Amino acid sequence: MLQEHNFIINEESGRLDKVLTDLLPSITRSHIQQWIKEGNVSVNGEKLKANYKVQQGDEIAIIEPELVSLEVLAENIPIEIVYQDEDVVVVNKPQGMVVHPSAGHQTGTLVNALMYHITDLSGINGTIRPGIVHRIDKDTSGLLMVAKNDAAHEKLAAQLKDKTSLRxxxxxxxxxxxxxxxxxxxxxxxxxxxxxxxxxxxxxxxxxxxxxxxxxxxxxxxxxxxxxxxxxxxxxxxxxxxxxxxxxxxxxxxxxxxxxxxxxxxATTLGFKHPTSGEFLTFEAPLPKLFExxxxxxxxx
CATH class of the missing domain: 3.30.2350.10 (Pseudouridine synthase)
Structure with a gap:
């Protein structure tokens, strides 16, 4: 499943490749430039060059090619599941664990563990980041919400965008x-x-x-x-x-x-409106032992 990104330019400025690198910080500028060159990026429906200067109101669409070179395997890695239902999972990620696979971290990630412990994960972010709605750094511990289906993923992601979730x-x-x-x-x-x-x-x-x-x-x-x-x-x-x-x-x-x-x-507290019931749920995770x-x-x- 290919991942799609859509942006409307409000405050960003500069070259197309630079702006997209800032909007997608997990993607390198060289990858962005390659996508532009291969025609995977359009601005207002047109294929433009990397040096195009973006304008306010520009609508940018990206079709991100799947990283077929990375095979994501389910791994029996212990993880602390704080909450789980048919739509969402809340996980307390330990310090030192990367959230999803990348070129330098193909195994041992939270996604590898989720694929072993959770039957269903949303497919919006493709095979590399299934279920991942938001991330925290490798050496940051704490709570993350994970979507088990696409409908839940879209509603949870919208709350992050609208600043209605609690972190x-x-x-x-x-x-x-x-x-x-x-x-x-x-x-x-x-x-x-x-x-x-x-x-x-x-x-x-x-x-x-x-x-x-x-x-x-x-x-x-x-x-x-x-x-x-x-x-x-x-x-x-x-x-x-x-x-x-x-x-x-x-x-x-x-x-x-x-x-x-x-x-x-x-990340000690996480709150969000449940994507199905509408109830606002709040979760807390105590400090890790080393921190305490x-x-x-x-x-x-």
Missing amino acids: EYIALVHGVIPHEKGTIDAPLGRSKQDRKKQDIIDGGRSAVTHFTVLERFKDFTLVSLKLETGRTHQIRVHMKYIGYPLAGDPIYGPRKTLEGKGQFLH DTLNNLRNM
Whole structure:
């Protein structure tokens, strides 16, 4: 099943290949350029070149070729299923697990595990990302919603787009934040210095993060964060931007930090309107043991 993407340009600007790379951060620019060259991308119904300058109101359609070189296998990997019914699954993803297969991670992903434990998964995202409505980073732990059919997938994805779902995180950051609450409203896009990173850039995609201080330590602060948008690396980049990078973050944080297995970031609360019943469901996942042990160590210092 081929995956289709459709976008209407509202605030983005620049070359077609650059804009699409920002809109699809999991896809490399070279792949985007290849799709354009092969005619898989149309703007207002026309096949245009990669250097076309997008305009407000442009309607872009992409037919993403299936990655036939990747065979996704079901693997008997233990996963914590918090909730499951005929339409949706809520999973508590452990730190260190990639959400879906890619060229560098063909096995051991959440999708490999889901295919073993779950009979039905939506096909909207093709064979590589079945059921995956949204993602969290490899070294971020916590709650994800997974769709078991296409109708549920579309309704859940619409809630993310309309900002009606609830996503709250807990993070441990460097430094002592003096104020109790704050909002970070800073646009994100791919870094011009490092294509693997995100950065605050003019003309980037709108990104809003709210934070509340939960506890202060000598050199660290525990915060709760609520997302209005779900951009790639949003919390990690936003907290670095205001001078309080996540502890343990190998990309955006300082090198000398707390011992761990990556950034101390946990998706603790997930809420959404059930795609069939309409009931608003809320789920919570406790902090992983390593995270909790680290907090206790800081309290005793």
